[in-house]
Amino acid sequence: MASELERRIVEVIRFLREGEVVSYGDIANDAGFPGRSRAVGRVLAASTDVYDLPWWRVVNSTGRLVPGHEAEQAQLLRAEGVSVDNGRVKAAMYGRFRPVRRSNP
DNA sequence: TATATGACGACGA
């Protein structure tokens, strides 16, 4: 049985659209559980296939791709028109993803 | 009960 936290997280990820890239922290915030980014990673790692979620549209707060799935994720993202460079989402202009520190906003 | 771990994030060096 899924917890409230897990249900909310899954719901938020399910609604991500093509070309929309968000961070774990963004999802935690949208789910109503700010600061619980690790829970987002845990849910994805454990049940991506179960819920059939667009896991590739989730990156960390610095734009880094998912460890161990970088090649596939980069391919999936580029197929949606998202630029990926050296294991990173290239710019801060996709979806709600925003880097924490931008030297040149 | 106690530690270790991790698809994270903020910060400082």
Next chain:
DNA sequence: ATCGTCGCCATAT
């Protein structure tokens, strides 16, 4: 820009 440390917290051992 990159790396290490620390806070966080559910699971695993």
